[in-house]
Amino acid sequence: MAVEHKRSRRLKKRITNAVLAILLIWSLFPVYWMCVTSLKSNRDIYTEPGLLPVAPVLTHYRATLFDSHFLTFLRNSFLVAVATTAASIVVGSLAAYAITRLHFVGRRWVARSIIFVYLVPPALLFIPLFAVVHMLGLADTIYSLMLTYLTFTVPFCTWLLIGYFKTIPTEIAEAALVDGCGPAGTLWRIIVPLALPAMAVVALFSYTLSWNEFLYAMVFIGSDSQKTLTVGLVGLIMGDVFMWGQLMASSVLASLPPVLIYAVSQKWVISGLAVGGVKG
Amino acid sequence: MGAGDEGKSRARLAAPVASRHRHLFGKDAPLAYLFLSPILLVLAGLVAYPFFSAIFLSLQDKMVGAPGAFVGFQNYVTLMRDAIFRKTVVNTFIYTIVGVTLKAVLGMTIALVINEEIRARNLMRALCFLPWAFPTLIVSLNWKWIYEGTQAGLLNMVLYNSGLVSTYVRFLSDVNLALFSVITAMVWQGTPFYAMMFLAGMQAIPRELYEAAEVDGASVFQRFFKITLPSLTNIIIITMLLSTIWTANNIEFVYILTGGGPNYATHIFPTLSYEIAIASRRLGLGATVPLMFLPILVVIIIVLTRRMLEQE
Numbered sequence: 001m002a003v004e005h006k007r008s009r010r011l012k013k014r015i016t017n018a019v020l021a022i023l024l025i026w027s028l029f030p031v032y033w034m035c036v037t038s039l040k041s042n043r044d045i046y047t048e049p050g051l052l053p054v055a056p057v058l059t060h061y062r063a064t065l066f067d068s069h070f071l072t073f074l075r076n077s078f079l080v081a082v083a084t085t086a087a088s089i090v091v092g093s094l095a096a097y098a099i100t101r102l103h104f105v106g107r108r109w110v111a112r113s114i115i116f117v118y119l120v121p122p123a124l125l126f127i128p129l130f131a132v133v134h135m136l137g138l139a140d141t142i143y144s145l146m147l148t149y150l151t152f153t154v155p156f157c158t159w160l161l162i163g164y165f166k167t168i169p170t171e172i173a174e175a176a177l178v179d180g181c182g183p184a185g186t187l188w189r190i191i192v193p194l195a196l197p198a199m200a201v202v203a204l205f206s207y208t209l210s211w212n213e214f215l216y217a218m219v220f221i222g223s224d225s226q227k228t229l230t231v232g233l234v235g236l237i238m239g240d241v242f243m244w245g246q247l248m249a250s251s252v253l254a255s256l257p258p259v260l261i262y263a264v265s266q267k268w269v270i271s272g273l274a275v276g277g278v279k280g
Numbered sequence: 281m282g283a284g285d286e287g288k289s290r291a292r293l294a295a296p297v298a299s300r301h302r303h304l305f306g307k308d309a310p311l312a313y314l315f316l317s318p319i320l321l322v323l324a325g326l327v328a329y330p331f332f333s334a335i336f337l338s339l340q341d342k343m344v345g346a347p348g349a350f351v352g353f354q355n356y357v358t359l360m361r362d363a364i365f366r367k368t369v370v371n372t373f374i375y376t377i378v379g380v381t382l383k384a385v386l387g388m389t390i391a392l393v394i395n396e397e398i399r400a401r402n403l404m405r406a407l408c409f410l411p412w413a414f415p416t417l418i419v420s421l422n423w424k425w426i427y428e429g430t431q432a433g434l435l436n437m438v439l440y441n442s443g444l445v446s447t448y449v450r451f452l453s454d455v456n457l458a459l460f461s462v463i464t465a466m467v468w469q470g471t472p473f474y475a476m477m478f479l480a481g482m483q484a485i486p487r488e489l490y491e492a493a494e495v496d497g498a499s500v501f502q503r504f505f506k507i508t509l510p511s512l513t514n515i516i517i518i519t520m521l522l523s524t525i526w527t528a529n530n531i532e533f534v535y536i537l538t539g540g541g542p543n544y545a546t547h548i549f550p551t552l553s554y555e556i557a558i559a560s561r562r563l564g565l566g567a568t569v570p571l572m573f574l575p576i577l578v579v580i581i582i583v584l585t586r587r588m589l590e591q592e
Contacts, residue, residue: 012500016396020404023390027408030468033434034422049432091318098315104306110316115588117327119522119581121529123550124574127557127567128330128337151326154319183311212415215531215550219558230417234536237421244425244432251418262413266406 038249045245060249069224070250073232076142077254080228081210084149088206089199091150092157097187099158100165101173111162118155125151126219133220144220145228149213153206160205164198165191201268208258229254338568344561355568364544365552365569372548372573375463376528380520382467383527387474387519392504394475395482405479412472420536423465427451427537452538455545462546466533470526474519481515482508514587521584525577529570549573 037045039056048054064070098104099111129148138144168191176186192199214230221227227235233254236247306312338355342348359365394405411419426434429450439445451461485507493503509516531550534540540547540555547555549569557566 013396016393016398019389020393020398023393023408024404026468027411027472030419030422030426031410031414033426034418037425046430046432049437051437091322094315095319098308098312102306102308102312102315104309104312105304107306107312110320112585112589113323114319115585116581117323119525119584120327120331121525121570121577123529123531123553124334124570124577125327125330127553127563128333129326130558131333131337131563132326132330148326150322154322158319183308208413212417214415214417215554219554230415233417233421237536244428247421248425251421255414255418258415259410259413262410263406266409 034248034251037244038252040245042245060245061253063246064249064253068236068246068250069227069232070229070253072225073227073229074254076226077211077228077230080142080145080149081207083146084153084210085203085206087146087150088153088157089203091154092161092202093187093192093195093199095158096161096165097191099162101170101186101191102183114155114158114162118152118159120151122152122215126215129216130219139220140222140226142221142226142228145213145217148216148220149210152213153209156209157202157206160202161195161199164195164202168194201265204261204265208261211258334567334571337564338571340564342562342564344563348564351564355565356572358565359568359572364547365572367544368547368549368552368569369572371459371544371546372528374459375466375534375546375548376524378460379463379466379470379527380523382463383470383474383523384516384520386467386471388478390471390475391478391482392508394479409472409476411469412476414469416469416530416532417536419469420465420532423461423468423533424452424537427461429453453542455542458538458542458546462533462537465537466527466530470523473523477515477519478512481512485511514590518584518587521580521587525580525584528573 036051036053038060039053039058041055041057041059044050044054095110095114099107099114129151133139133144133148136144136147138147172194173186173190176190177183181189212230213228217228217231218234221231224232224235229250233247233250236243236250337348339350339352340348341351341354390408394401394408398404414422428434429436429448429452431437431440431448433448435451436445436448439449450457452458489507490503493507498506528548529550531554534546534548534551535554538546540551549572553566553569555566556569557563560566
């Protein structure tokens with residue numbers, strides 16, 4: 001019985017490891033292929049293709065950084081992501097504090113409508129928002145993105161912050177209120193410092209969402225000077241037939257910020273997910 | 281008797297009047313509404329207003345830059361009679377249902393494996409979830425390159441060199457393959473989200489349940505179907521519903537990989553809507569496309585909202 005048990009355990013371990021190996025290849029090989037392609041010369045990419053970078057070159061990275069609009073796109077992506085994230089954290093914190101700590105009529109209704117809005121997909125809103133952006137005179141500028149990205153970053157940040165604010169014991173906030181802090185003072189002096197790590201994580205998520213957005217950027221932006229990285233890269237496809245080397249180099253560079261953010265924050269990702277659904 | 285006491289007594293005198301207002305909207309109402317005003321502005325101005333104007337647009341025949349003419353439900357009728365739209369509906373359902381199912385099965389597999397006592401668990405977890413960290417647009421570009429229909433494409437290179445095929449496979453331009461090629465790319469990126477959610481749920485299941493089951497001689501499968509799966513029901517439902525909305529509404533994979541082709545075999549409603557509204561400049565008809573799916577979306581959102589609030 002015991003021997004049999006041991007054997008079945010060993011078998012289970014072996015199956016687990018085999019499945020894990022397959023899953024790792026599945027998850028990592030496309031990433032590997034992107035990196036390898038970015039390091040190959042055009043000749044190696046198209047006429048002598050192989051799985052390894054036989055003679056790695058940095059030509060594509062040089063072309064990306066110095067002979068394309070890449071740095072302009074990068075700056076735009078950065079500005080848009082920072083602006084929307086900052087605005088969302090402020091708006092989201094105020095709302096989350098009101099919903100978790102204040103007593104007022106319509107609290108449940110507001111919480112419900114925030115989730116509701118979080119679930120309304122951009123595919124439903126991009127056409128009327130296109131009209132709004134035109135009406136406001138923001139068409140073809142990064143400001144149109146700073147404004148419209150709030151449609152998903154604000155509900156998303158608020159929803160996560162509500163979860164985090166709830167974990168701060170009410171006694172602490174009540175003690176501060178008794179000591180004469182007032183609700184605004186309590187938010188600023190007690191809740192914000194305690195929630196700071198959580199707010200940092202939420203900010204990173206929001207930055208990533210904004211950095212990765214494509215649909216609004218494609219619809220609202222036409223000029224190269226205003227394009228973010230995602231739409232900017234699509235422009236490359238149209239350009240050259242032999243563009244895959246440069247396209248993959250640009251892709252590697254454009255993926256670095258979200259991937260680094262992921263590497264730094266992945267410890268918190270799961271607890272963040274436990275609080276509420278994140279992104280797909 | 282200090283100034284403080286005087287202030288207190290004055291407050292006591294004023295209390296009955298103030299509290300009547302307080303009871304009407306709750307005791308923190310003024311501050312609460314002040315704090316909520318920015319978010320309400322965003323919700324009303326950037327989501328509610330555009331949403332209703334989309335419905336308004338769908339009742340008009342409107343081109344970009346021209347005034348619209350009210351046409352009632354003409355756009356809805358036009359779409360329902362349109363063969364391309366009907367093809368799009370079928371594609372959207374196949375794309376979403378097959379995609380969500382595959383992601384759930386694969387995500388469960390990843391979560392189960394990571395939840396075992398494996399070596400370098402945190403690193404393995406990070407690596408298995410890596411696809412999630414990449415921008416969807418870049419994932420789409422990468423898979424377009426992987427699917428390249430010449431010897432330079434990764435899949436064709438491997439298949440051809442190993443003798444499995446004698447002519448290069450046209451993953452993205454073969455009518456029978458294109459939709460499944462797009463789904464594969466989408467599953468690659470979407471699976472980690474499922475695995476993360478499932479894993480988070482699994483870690484909340486008490487160890488004792490498994491230990492007791494093991495003592496009782498329950499097999500691996502019995503433990504999975506009797507303990508793991510029932511404990512995860514709510515998380516599985518939330519994850520799949522969230523993912524259904526995101527999958528059906530995602531434009532990047534189809535737009536980049538096939539552009540809806542070949543012969544409309546991969547058009548889904550976001551790409552069709554984009555093509556009609558932006559490329560052909562017919563805003564009214566374009567806005568109608570996603571609205572055709574509104575009843576399904578509303579049902580999913582209501583169920584999800586209820587479950588997400590319960591989960592809290």
